[in-house]
Amino acid sequence: MKICVCVKHVPDTAATIKLAGDTAFDDADVKFISNPYDEFGIEEAVSIVEKEGGEVVIVTIGKEAATSTIRSAMAMGAHRAIHVKTDGQFLDSTLTARALKAVMEEDGLPDLIFTGKGSVDTESFQTQYRLAKSLGLPIVNEVSTLTLEGQKAIAQREIGGGEKQVLELGLPCVIGATKGLNEPRYPKFPDIMKAKKKEIKEMALSELGINEADAKVTMEKMEAVPERSGAKMIEGSVDDQVTELVRILKEEEKVI
Amino acid sequence: MANTAILIETENSVVKETSLGVMTAAAGETIYALLLDEDAGAVKEKLAEYGAANIVTVKAGDDLSKNPDLQAEALVAAVKEYGCQTLLGTASSTGKDLFARVAAIKDVPLVSDCVAVNVADKTAKKSHFSGKTFATLKINDDFLLCTVRPNSVEPVAAAAAGEVIEFNADVADPGLVKIVEVKKDTGKKLDLTEAPVIVTGGRAIKAAENYSMLEACADKLGAAVGASRAAVDAGYAPHTMQVGQTGKTVSPKLYIACGVSGAVQHFAGMKTSKVIVAINEDKDAPIFAKCDYGIIGDIFDVVPALTEKL
Numbered sequence: 001m002k003i004c005v006c007v008k009h010v011p012d013t014a015a016t017i018k019l020a021g022d023t024a025f026d027d028a029d030v031k032f033i034s035n036p037y038d039e040f041g042i043e044e045a046v047s048i049v050e051k052e053g054g055e056v057v058i059v060t061i062g063k064e065a066a067t068s069t070i071r072s073a074m075a076m077g078a079h080r081a082i083h084v085k086t087d088g089q090f091l092d093s094t095l096t097a098r099a100l101k102a103v104m105e106e107d108g109l110p111d112l113i114f115t116g117k118g119s120v121d122t123e124s125f126q127t128q129y130r131l132a133k134s135l136g137l138p139i140v141n142e143v144s145t146l147t148l149e150g151q152k153a154i155a156q157r158e159i160g161g162g163e164k165q166v167l168e169l170g171l172p173c174v175i176g177a178t179k180g181l182n183e184p185r186y187p188k189f190p191d192i193m194k195a196k197k198k199e200i201k202e203m204a205l206s207e208l209g210i211n212e213a214d215a216k217v218t219m220e221k222m223e224a225v226p227e228r229s230g231a232k233m234i235e236g237s238v239d240d241q242v243t244e245l246v247r248i249l250k251e252e253e254k255v256i
Numbered sequence: 257m258a259n260t261a262i263l264i265e266t267e268n269s270v271v272k273e274t275s276l277g278v279m280t281a282a283a284g285e286t287i288y289a290l291l292l293d294e295d296a297g298a299v300k301e302k303l304a305e306y307g308a309a310n311i312v313t314v315k316a317g318d319d320l321s322k323n324p325d326l327q328a329e330a331l332v333a334a335v336k337e338y339g340c341q342t343l344l345g346t347a348s349s350t351g352k353d354l355f356a357r358v359a360a361i362k363d364v365p366l367v368s369d370c371v372a373v374n375v376a377d378k379t380a381k382k383s384h385f386s387g388k389t390f391a392t393l394k395i396n397d398d399f400l401l402c403t404v405r406p407n408s409v410e411p412v413a414a415a416a417a418g419e420v421i422e423f424n425a426d427v428a429d430p431g432l433v434k435i436v437e438v439k440k441d442t443g444k445k446l447d448l449t450e451a452p453v454i455v456t457g458g459r460a461i462k463a464a465e466n467y468s469m470l471e472a473c474a475d476k477l478g479a480a481v482g483a484s485r486a487a488v489d490a491g492y493a494p495h496t497m498q499v500g501q502t503g504k505t506v507s508p509k510l511y512i513a514c515g516v517s518g519a520v521q522h523f524a525g526m527k528t529s530k531v532i533v534a535i536n537e538d539k540d541a542p543i544f545a546k547c548d549y550g551i552i553g554d555i556f557d558v559v560p561a562l563t564e565k566l
């Protein structure tokens with residue numbers, strides 16, 4: 001079985017995002033990691049191939065520096081990778097999906113494609129749907145349990161309020177992974193060393209006939225979410241405190 | 257005044273508050289309120305009161321509810337039928353999924369989980385980097401497709417005609433994905449991501465059964481109950497209740513954090529809440545530096561007293 005996993009190179013969620021100008025951030029000192037949700041996809045792909053044989057191919061559209069993310073995916077057990085290089089800090093989902101599709105068609109269509117449920121930097125929640133549609137494949141996103149039965153996949157997704165949907169779809173298909181699917185492994189030192197020797201095929205976005213300037217969504221402004229400056233502390237006995245809190249919430253804030 | 261479609265979500269034949277907010281986001285446009293496979297009867301008046309010029313019941317055969325692709329095709333057909341250049345909905349789990357399918361079918365841009373939308377300018381504002389920044393995005397296309405984060409637009413009544421129409425979408429089932437089962441939890445709980453008020457318990461809750469204290473408070477507030485990761489990891493609450501970077505992103509009008517220290521990963525999931533209240537026994541707890549109102553005290557004293565007062 002051939003499995004492709006789409007892995008995005010994103011700033012660590014604990015990193016501070018320092019703005020640089022109106023539409024960019026200073027990424028020089030920021031630690032980048034694989035998009036956390038994509039790691040569930042890598043883990044699932046690797047464990048399927050460990051059982052059934054085959055290969056896991058990582059596909060990343062991103063800056064030169066994304067090599068570090070690709071190597072970490074390889075240390076988890078992926079066999080090889082394709083890296084499509086971009087220049088800009090942000091690439092819209094339409095163009096990203098187009099690049100992912102082009103790469104997979106050229107490399108030979110996989111039996112299964114994993115993505116994350118969404119990326120934690122742009123929080124776009126759509127690339128996987130565009131990829132699936134353009135390849136004519138079924139997709140289920142936010143999958144927390146997956147069972148494969150021959151050419152059929154059974155996926156479970158949470159839909160809020162404690163409800164879960166169980167969906168059936170045929171292979172090949174696209175699965176957007178989320179927490180619950182598995183526990184991504186921590187690569188051991190020998191795996192990290194081995195990963196350094198694995199093949200990464202590199203190409204430029206322009207070689208796929210895609211131009212970053214054709215984006216249908218462009219950033220007009222980026223701003224910090226205002227931080228609160230510190231709480232107004234409510235003093236007194238417990239009774240005084242809750243009385244005052246209820247008054248504030250009702251009369252001043254009008255939220256209850 | 258352009259024709260603008262809004263996908264309406266209902267629960268037990270009542271329009272969700274979040275959908276009314278989405279209609280308000282399109283105030284000033286000619287609103288087509290779309291109901292998927294549902295009769296307008298029970299919700300007609302409410303939709304008219306909040307600005308629906310037209311209320312469209314969209315049908316497409318018997319399998320609509322079991323097939324997300326068919327639902328998306330039906331939405332696309334309805335939008336075309338009424339010449340709408342904008343489609344907005346709620347960024348709920350079903351809304352996000354459906355709109356991404358619509359975006360892929362129409363091959364138009366989508367901005368998911370917006371905190372503000374400007375229909376006339378075709379711009380939308382949304383969170384980036386787990387709530388650390390807001391990006392204002394320009395949509396370079398004739399069609400505007402966005403989901404709006406629950407509770408980010410306060411519903412405002414704006415009476416309109418509320419003409420009821422039935423639309424039978426002539427769409428074929430792509431036959432790709434089928435919902436074979438919906439598993440419900442014991443008793444339908446309020447969805448965290450859509451709740452207007454959330455009461456969250458952190459590690460300080462100490463035992464799963466102590467969540468009943470928070471539930472009593474939440475019941476009085478019409479709130480949902482959340483948990484920190486420390487509480488989930490300790491086995492006090494299921495992961496479905498977790499708020500934060502690896503849990504749910506929520507944006508209620510009021511967030512009450514009980515015995516939560518205020519880690520960045522927790523804030524990543526709730527910092528765009530309108531009002532944040534923290535109850536913590538430690539006066540130096542980091543959360544007090546990042547919230548609106550603070551009470552220093554033992555949650556096992558303060559929460560029951562608060563419930564009593566509500």
Ligand SMILES: Cc1cc2nc3c(=O)[nH]c(=O)nc-3n(C[C@H](O)[C@H](O)[C@H](O)COP(=O)(O)OP(=O)(O)OC[C@H]3O[C@@H](n4cnc5c(N)ncnc54)[C@H](O)[C@@H]3O)c2cc1C
Nearest residue numbers: 458459460484485486500501502503515516517519537555
């Ligand atoms: C990659 C990653 C992802 C993460 N994702 C998440 C996430 O999604 N969500 C999340 O919440 N965390 C997440 N975390 C964990 C986060 O860093 C914190 O460890 C966690 O939020 C702490 O939970 P807590 O505040 O309940 O517990 P603690 O930090 O232990 O705080 C408990 C607080 O309760 C107070 N307290 C104790 N007893 C009482 C009492 N009786 N009355 C009043 N106050 C009392 C204490 O003073 C303390 O401030 C993540 C961490 C990492 C590294």
Ligand SMILES: Nc1ncnc2c1ncn2[C@@H]1O[C@H](COP(=O)(O)O)[C@@H](O)[C@H]1O
Nearest residue numbers: 006007061115116118119124125126127
């Ligand atoms: N630049 C990229 N390279 C590889 N995969 C990506 C890229 N952008 C998005 N994806 C995949 O698509 C998923 C959804 O991303 P998004 O639509 O940005 O939220 C991610 O979890 C990734 O698996």
